[in-house]
Amino acid sequence: MKNVPLPGSPALRQGLIYGVILAIVAVVFGFLQSFVGLGLLGSIISLAIYFIFGLLAGQRASTQTGKIGTGILAGFLAGLISSIISAVISIILTVTNLDNVTRAFQQASDQQGFHVHYTPQLALQSVILVLALGAVLSSLISLAGGSIGGYLGKGRARVAPPPQYEESMFKPPSPLPPPEQNS
Numbered sequence: 001m002k003n004v005p006l007p008g009s010p011a012l013r014q015g016l017i018y019g020v021i022l023a024i025v026a027v028v029f030g031f032l033q034s035f036v037g038l039g040l041l042g043s044i045i046s047l048a049i050y051f052i053f054g055l056l057a058g059q060r061a062s063t064q065t066g067k068i069g070t071g072i073l074a075g076f077l078a079g080l081i082s083s084i085i086s087a088v089i090s091i092i093l094t095v096t097n098l099d100n101v102t103r104a105f106q107q108a109s110d111q112q113g114f115h116v117h118y119t120p121q122l123a124l125q126s127v128i129l130v131l132a133l134g135a136v137l138s139s140l141i142s143l144a145g146g147s148i149g150g151y152l153g154k155g156r157a158r159v160a161p162p163p164q165y166e167e168s169m170f171k172p173p174s175p176l177p178p179p180e181q182n183s
Contacts, residue, residue, distance in 0.1 A: 010061045010064040010070055010074070012073075012074075014058075014074040015057055015076070015078045016077070016081060018056060018060075018082075019079070019081025019085070020085070022049070022053040022079070022142075023081065023083075025049060025053070026046065026083075026086050027085075027086055027089055029049065030086070050082075050138045050141045050145070051141050051144065053078055053079075053082070054076075054142030054143065054146040055075065055152075057075050057078040057142075058071030058074050058146030058148070058149025058150040059149035059153035060074070061153070062074075062149065062152075062153035062154050062157065063156045063157050066154055066157030067154065068151055068154050071146050071147065071150020071154070072146045072150050073146070074146055074149075075142045075145050075146010075147065075149060076139055076142060076143040079139040079140070079141060079146075080135070080142070082138070083134060083138040083139060084135065086131075087135055090127070094124065094127045095124070099120070101123050101124075101127070105118040105126065106118045
């Protein structure tokens with residue numbers, strides 16, 4: 001079977017594919033983590049998942065082009081796309097359960113002795129801020145994975161060798177004949 005090159009940027013294509021898969025994995029892992037209660041270990045596993053998917057996207061993209069930069073971009077896009085999808089899902093779930101979220105924030109504040117009165121707006125603002133910081137962190141971790149994957153995939157690239165050097169067909173002009181001497 002012959003490999004047919006696909007149109008478009010390999011970095012964008014691999015970033016989208018792995019970003020959507022990573023978003024699904026992250027959402028499922030987030031739900032499982034809320035039931036199991038892994039705590040810090042769950043956060044470390046989540047960061048490792050972002051790193052691994054960035055590495056896979058970067059390796060796959062740079063295998064197609066032979067450039068490390070393509071892998072870096074693919075890893076970054078995978079992390080960014082997945083974090084945006086996860087953030088949208090989290091915001092939808094937060095808005096639909098805003099009263100419960102506000103109540104949970106207020107209870108946590110009261111237990112720790114803070115004198116903060118949480119309103120629904122403050123709770124939503126806090127959730128959005130945490131999601132934005134998480135998007136930046138997950139994008140950077142996927143970028144790191146993409147850079148390593150780009151380096152690994154660069155060696156596996158099937159890039160056509162450069163064309164052989166051919167002598168130029170240009171012939172320099174012949175030198176002018178010496179002027180004839182009239183004596």
